[in-house]
Amino acid sequence: MARHPAGELDDADFQVVEAPRPAPADGQVLIRHLYLSLDPFIRPMMDPVRSYVPHLNPGDLMPGFGVGQVVQSRNPALPEGTHVSGRFGWQEYIVADPAALRVIDPSLAPITTAVGILGMPGATAHYGLLELGKPKPGETVVVSAATGAVGSVVGQIAKLRGCRVIGIAGGPAKCDHAVQELGFDACLDYRAAGIEERFSALTPGYVDVLFENVGGPLMDMVLRRLNAHARVVLCGAISQYDGPTSGIGVPAFEFVRQRATMTGFIISEHMAHWPGAFEELARWIREGKIRYRESIADGLRNAPAAFKGLLTGKNFGKQLVRVARENG
Amino acid sequence: MARHPAGELDDADFQVVEAPRPAPADGQVLIRHLYLSLDPFIRPMMDPVRSYVPHLNPGDLMPGFGVGQVVQSRNPALPEGTHVSGRFGWQEYIVADPAALRVIDPSLAPITTAVGILGMPGATAHYGLLELGKPKPGETVVVSAATGAVGSVVGQIAKLRGCRVIGIAGGPAKCDHAVQELGFDACLDYRAAGIEERFSALTPGYVDVLFENVGGPLMDMVLRRLNAHARVVLCGAISQYDGPTSGIGVPAFEFVRQRATMTGFIISEHMAHWPGAFEELARWIREGKIRYRESIADGLRNAPAAFKGLLTGKNFGKQLVRVARENG
Structure with missing residues (x-):
């Protein structure tokens, strides 16, 4: 985030920053971000008001949930190739501790659901x-x-x-x-x-x-x-x-x-509710009782426009950004 | 109530109606109203909108809680002289079934508290x-x-x-x-x-x-x-x-x-809460831990003015109307 928005989002509220790929310390993993979730609740975090989390300041990484894949592991619990979800933010590579990650089983549901209906x-x-x-x-x-x-x-x-x-x-x-x-x-x-x-x-x-x-x-x-x-x-x-x-x-x-x-x-604030909710939702999806729909924008550079579209109702279903192709 | 008020209360919204003193049927009692309680919640009942009770219509008796005394009894459970409280409305005499009444013990607290802190x-x-x-x-x-x-x-x-x-x-x-x-x-x-x-x-x-x-x-x-x-x-x-x-x-x-x-x-809607609340409040009053204050207007004809005063903050403490003197 380059600056606090003055009302409707503007391209100049965002800034692309190039930085060296981070390196995981012992016990950590390096994650390649595949799908970034765009969620409306991020928008009020950009305004400098008292809220449930500290608001963003100019220069801060735009926050957001994401799904990715471990591409370098210094932790045997999370081998390379493991799919994980977490608070990745609007960036291509993330170094994280395993405790901050949720492991995703891509054989159970498409990995995008980890930041959607199963997220x-x-x-x-x-x-x-x-x-x-x-x-x-x-x-x-x-x-x-x-x-x-x-x-x-x-x-x-x-x-x-x-x-x-x-x-x-x-x-x-x-x-x-x-x-x-x-x-x-x-x-x-x-x-x-x-x-x-x-x-x-x-x-x-x-x-x-x-x-x-x-x-x-x-x-x-x-x-x-x-x-x-x-x-x-x-x-x-x-x-x-x-x-x-x-x-x-x-x-x-x-x-x-x-x-x-x-x-x-x-x-x-209700993390204890999540596992039971996902179990029930996954069962309903398997049984065909619940459906979901996604809109996927391509590339982090299109995240601001997709985010703006989400806030003005231009999306249809869960809005994601494909940060990288899984086998690309 | 003579008509629905158009905003602030007006004397012409009320009308004094003289009627014969009602007579209790077998099992009922006749109550002389001593103290009428004026409560803000009565005001919105005068407006013709959807609410938790049917709104008042022109010609309806103004409702309100009151404390009174049985002056004629056709029910041995409530002998003459018994102090009772109930939804008496803005009137001097009320015929009621005992089930609609709460018996008040004037030796425990002033009877006015039955429509105030113990009401x-x-x-x-x-x-x-x-x-x-x-x-x-x-x-x-x-x-x-x-x-x-x-x-x-x-x-x-x-x-x-x-x-x-x-x-x-x-x-x-x-x-x-x-x-x-x-x-x-x-x-x-x-x-x-x-x-x-x-x-x-x-x-x-x-x-x-x-x-x-x-x-x-x-x-x-x-x-x-x-x-x-x-x-x-x-x-x-x-x-x-x-x-x-x-x-x-x-x-x-x-x-x-x-x-x-x-x-x-x-x-x-929470009548089950009342007895326990009164027990605790009465104890706190006896122990000197809770105080209360009353404003008493004199006579039913002054009820509209006192009610208007209550709605504009002119009262101080619990607003009552003395409808009749107990031994008058």
Whole structure:
């Protein structure tokens, strides 16, 4: 990161830096980065505000989860060729201690899933929906950014739990995908006209669970239709990351009227939940009950543009950057 | 209620209706109303919006908790002279079934406490702070409407739990009372200048629990200083009851940044909590650990003015209306 962004991301917010390939110390490994994950939560880390981690400063490496392969090992536990995942950042080679890595078995699932449905986004969806949203059969669950890496998993789990699922996404292609491929009951195209009326018509019994990834007026629209004892799971607010941010457009008393709860969370504080979530998600994938979709940009130099696209809804499914070809 | 209020309460929103004294059927009792409780939550019930109870319609009896005395009994379980509390509404005489009444022992505490600290407001403070706010020793607890029927109890319980307590109240008299009589660590006079700066100075370690009774910009000020894993207990939003209401002035993502929870509740959904709360509160009163203060208006005809005063912060402590003198 070259500088703190002033609102929407600009090419000049990033800078490519060439540096010698690092060398692993005894016990460490050198990893060649194959797939970098682009996740919306990285954007707010670029702003100098108080948050759950120290914000980035100009000159810092852009952070991010990644999947790679050990190309030089000074640790017998991780021989060369081993696939690993970790917080690699936007760089081609990483030196790491094994404790900071998760070993990936490429025979179980494509390695990209280690930063997608079987990685942070999948754990986020599983934990947030089940532990905080607590959906019950027959309840209405609304999920925004419905075809994204997190939202698509949230909606499919909610369907498996017997809920009525309404997605919110931008454009007919994503909405068709949510209904036809992901099995949502309905998907609201927020770019089409009359969204408030269409949403009201879709929620005659109001909303029991909102899994929120977007924030702003779309979130307010759902908050105005909370059911009694609704649970709002605040995962992200992608519409507000480029600022200027606005407040929640619903009076506080509405949460009293509906005895509603709103909870913000970050999944890195709930690591104990990850293994069980991945086990269940992997089983659902094997059984064909959950699907996922990826968008892959090519090369680290295209990461800023792909990241910008992710923040403005141009991606479709989990956004990755191919940093290097596995056998290239 | 003569009509739905158009914003701030007007005398013409109320109408005095004379009617014959009702007669109890077999098994019922006739109660003479002695003290009517005025509670802010009644105000939003006057607006025609979807809520936890059906809203009032023009011509409906103004609702409210009250304390009275049985003056005619057709039930041996409740002889004449028995003191009882219940949802009496703004009227002088009430016919009721014993199941809808709570018997009050006037030898244990003044009967007015049955609609105050040993009634709905006390139960609200006890449940909301302990079950939802979950304060831990050393944490910073902020309570708005700090000298009111609920806020004063919240702050004192928080002190008993070893918390640092900061009240927010209007004017030096209330703030002095909060610190000197109720034992709060500090009280912020929201009518004095520079409140944001003074609040920041008072919360160098940020805010762990906010017990919110007021809403609006004062609430937003506190939300901007939430600590990690803060709990916001939404009890009321008295500043917004006369409308027009505004949204929450803090972006949704701030709740993610601080992994904060906000929960709205109404105490009538948690009746199982009441007896234990009253037992503990009564003990604390006997032990001199908790104090309370009352404002008493005289006569039902003054109820609208006293209610308006309550909504604009003119009261001091628990607001009651003396409907009749006990031996009058």
